[in-house]
Amino acid sequence: MNxxxxxxxxxxxxxxxxxxxxxASTVITLKNDQGTExxxxxxxxxxxxxxxxxxxxxxxxxxxxxxxVTPYEKGTPYxxxxxxxxxxxxxxxxxxxxxVEYSLPIxxxxxxxxxxxxxxxKILWDIEKIDxxxxxxxxxxxxxxxxxxxxxxxxxxxxxxxxxxLRIDYQASTNKKTPINFxxxxxxxxxxxxxxxxxxxxxxxxxxxxxxxxxxxxxTGELQYVRDTPFDFNKSTIIGKQIIHTPFGFDHNFxxxxxxxxxxxxxxxxxxxxxxxxxxxxLQIYTTEPGLQFYTGNFLNxxxxxxxxxxxxxxxxxxxxxxxxxxxxxxxxxPNTILHPDTIFTSSTIYSFKIN
Numbered sequence: 001m002n003x004x005x006x007x008x009x010x011x012x013x014x015x016x017x018x019x020x021x022x023x024a025s026t027v028i029t030l031k032n033d034q035g036t037e038x039x040x041x042x043x044x045x046x047x048x049x050x051x052x053x054x055x056x057x058x059x060x061x062x063x064x065x066x067x068x069v070t071p072y073e074k075g076t077p078y079x080x081x082x083x084x085x086x087x088x089x090x091x092x093x094x095x096x097x098x099x100v101e102y103s104l105p106i107x108x109x110x111x112x113x114x115x116x117x118x119x120x121x122k123i124l125w126d127i128e129k130i131d132x133x134x135x136x137x138x139x140x141x142x143x144x145x146x147x148x149x150x151x152x153x154x155x156x157x158x159x160x161x162x163x164x165x166l167r168i169d170y171q172a173s174t175n176k177k178t179p180i181n182f183x184x185x186x187x188x189x190x191x192x193x194x195x196x197x198x199x200x201x202x203x204x205x206x207x208x209x210x211x212x213x214x215x216x217x218x219x220t221g222e223l224q225y226v227r228d229t230p231f232d233f234n235k236s237t238i239i240g241k242q243i244i245h246t247p248f249g250f251d252h253n254f255x256x257x258x259x260x261x262x263x264x265x266x267x268x269x270x271x272x273x274x275x276x277x278x279x280x281x282x283l284q285i286y287t288t289e290p291g292l293q294f295y296t297g298n299f300l301n302x303x304x305x306x307x308x309x310x311x312x313x314x315x316x317x318x319x320x321x322x323x324x325x326x327x328x329x330x331x332x333x334x335p336n337t338i339l340h341p342d343t344i345f346t347s348s349t350i351y352s353f354k355i356n
Contacts, residue, residue: 012132016041016048017068025069025124028135030160035059036353038160043069044121045082045137045156047186052164052353055280060192062281064317066307073122077299078185081121082156083114085141085148086337087183088253088293088326091218095329097149097177097338104147109216114185116146120154121185134159143176150176150341163264164353172345179329179337180345183289187297187317190276190283194306197315198296199240204273205233205294207254211325211334221331223255236275239296239318249298249315253291253325262286268350272320275356282354287322288347290335295319322349 016027025043037059039049048065064079066072072079093104093112104112114121125137134157141152157169170182189198210231211219226232230245231252243249260270268286272294275282285292296318302311328337339345 010130013130016043017070019043019069019073019124023124026127028127028130030133030135030158032133032160032162032164034162034164036160036164038158038166039065040135040137040158041069041072042125042127042137043072044080044123045125045139046072046121047080047158047184050166050186050351050353052281053355054192055355060279062188062190062192064187064189064194064306064312076304077187078114078121080184080186082137082182083185083321084120084154084180084182085115085146085152086112086179086329087114087181087185087321087323089113089218090179091327091330093147095179097179097329102147102149111216111218119146125156128155133161148178150174150178152178152180152339154182156182165264166351166353167265168349168351170345170347172339173341173343174339175341177338177340180339181324181328181337182347183293183321183323184349185319185321187319188274188283189317190274190281191279192281194312194316195310197240197313198318199238199243199315200277201239201318202236202275202277203233203239203294204236205254205292206257206260206270206272207292208234208257209255211253211255211291213252213326217251217326219253219325219327219331219334221333226254236273243296243315249296251293251295251298253293253323255325256287256290256292262350262352265348265350268348271322274318274320277356280356282356283320284350284352284354285320285322286350286352289322289324289349291323291325293319293321293323293326295321322347
């Protein structure tokens with residue numbers, strides 16, 4: 001089912017507007033006893049809002065999002081979307097499996113980005129299950145979709161617990177070997193004011209290495225240590241002090257060190273901690289994934305607006321995308337991203353919201 005009417009008494013389920021073809025979309029709002037609210041649309045399996053309290057108990061939305069489906073269908077820089085089949089870039093839009101070369105749409109310079117011009121972020125997912133604490137969405141990407149082989153079945157579950165942990169669980173299966181890489185592309189500003197830059201946010205990345213890139217954002221295949229470079233966020237670091245040493249900002253994959261487990265979900269390891277000293281809001285990210293893409297909203301240039309019709313400018317939001325490494329199908333030394341027909345893929349990420 002693609003849309004659930006609000007007439008069934010579920011006041012956390014609402015109509016999210018209509019697509020160009022007249023199909024209705026839905027938004028589901030999860031809420032816990034601390035007042036935290038997470039809204040998820042079945043269009044693109046998209047997080048449209050995350051409302052959390054600051055140290056004074058004031059709730060604000062801390063991700064870029066909209067109150068209806070129209071801007072998402074028109075096109076955004078993946079605000080809050082579930083990304084697939086393959087998150088991040090595949091060089092030249094080509095990869096080879098069992099001596100067969102596959103060609104994908106080129107939609108980012110000379111390369112393939114985020115599953116193509118109609119990836120999982122631009123389709124209406126089926127709603128499998130909902131209740132006030134969780135929503136499960138499912139879709140099937142057919143063989144040949146955006147050039148990828150195999151019928152791929154994908155399920156994403158969003159769940160919110162009383163400890164302010166938003167958990168995202170991914171599951172996928174296929175009938176042919178195919179590359180996969182899923183992530184959520186939320187843009188955060190913990191101040192809740194997207195006219196403020198994120199340069200004063202403090203960041204810890206649990207990563208001693210990163211994957212350097214060429215001028216077209218494609219990994220070179222190397223792993224480099226972050227120590228004594230602008231990429232060193234191993235201790236709490238003000239983002240603005242590091243971003244001035246990069247030509248345009250950060251858009252890089254970090255190789256995560258699996259050392260710090262989540263206190264409740266011990267199959268997940270801490271990837272990052274983001275803090276806004278002014279509001280006191282803090283975000284801890286845990287994941288089963290080997291990498292994290294740190295992106296500082298470099299391409300926000302004022303041409304898109306917030307829900308309140310204010311321009312979104314460069315560095316007014318950032319992304320922390322748990323993932324496998326970019327261009328992995330063409331880099332045999334990177335962690336494997338090829339899903340086989342006899343395997344069920346699973347991965348999980350937690351956004352844990354705190355107050356300092």
